Amino acid sequence: KRLVVLVSGSGTNLQALLDAIDATGAEAYGAQVVAVGADRDGIEGLARAERAGVPTFVRAVKDYATREEWDAALAEAVAAHEPDLVVSAGFMKIVGKEFLARFGGRFVNTHPALLPSFPGAHGVRDALAYGARVTGCTVHFVDDGVDTGPIIAQGVVEVRDEDDESALHERIKEVERRLLVEVVGRLARNGYRIEGRKVVIL
Numbered sequence: 001k002r003l004v005v006l007v008s009g010s011g012t013n014l015q016a017l018l019d020a021i022d023a024t025g026a027e028a029y030g031a032q033v034v035a036v037g038a039d040r041d042g043i044e045g046l047a048r049a050e051r052a053g054v055p056t057f058v059r060a061v062k063d064y065a066t067r068e069e070w071d072a073a074l075a076e077a078v079a080a081h082e083p084d085l086v087v088s089a090g091f092m093k094i095v096g097k098e099f100l101a102r103f104g105g106r107f108v109n110t111h112p113a114l115l116p117s118f119p120g121a122h123g124v125r126d127a128l129a130y131g132a133r134v135t136g137c138t139v140h141f142v143d144d145g146v147d148t149g150p151i152i153a154q155g156v157v158e159v160r161d162e163d164d165e166s167a168l169h170e171r172i173k174e175v176e177r178r179l180l181v182e183v184v185g186r187l188a189r190n191g192y193r194i195e196g197r198k199v200v201i202l
């Protein structure tokens, strides 16, 4: 299966996928990363792709007259690589109608909180501020909401008294990277069905 991965930052989730595919072999893993896209230049996530010899593309919102035009351009750039599955791994933009029309149902996101708790761009900070004793990460299909699509898998991470946002986020990311690698591999190898809010991996 062909994966396109979208990033906006350090790309450690992307790196985990690249390393797993490298170690297991694309055949056995069931997928390969055919391209990496970003909404901005100069991020470590793109450098990781380049080091792995994976083609990259950037579609920055500021380069387009409207959000819709950006959304269509991003969809075009992704479609050019003919993905079976699109993975948002720290991609910090909300995609629109055009993108979802083309990739809905095969667009997966990883979020550093236990959805439906703490959706949005500050899930780690919000869980900490709320005083949650456990938080974690969620891998889900993207729908037209923000972090509201059908949940595929979750991992639990305890919150420690001495945690600040970055310490907690790092501990979440250790779980998140493993969860993403496992889930993407199973979706790619086994296939799946989405039945309302339930995801059935075959």
Ligand code: GRF
Pocket (backbone or CB within 6 Å): 007, 008, 009, 010, 011, 012, 013, 014, 045, 089, 090, 091, 110, 111, 112, 173, 176
């Ligand atoms: C991940 O925790 C992701 O869930 C969140 O931002 C982080 C991205 O980390 N949206 P990286 O870019 O994969 O290192």
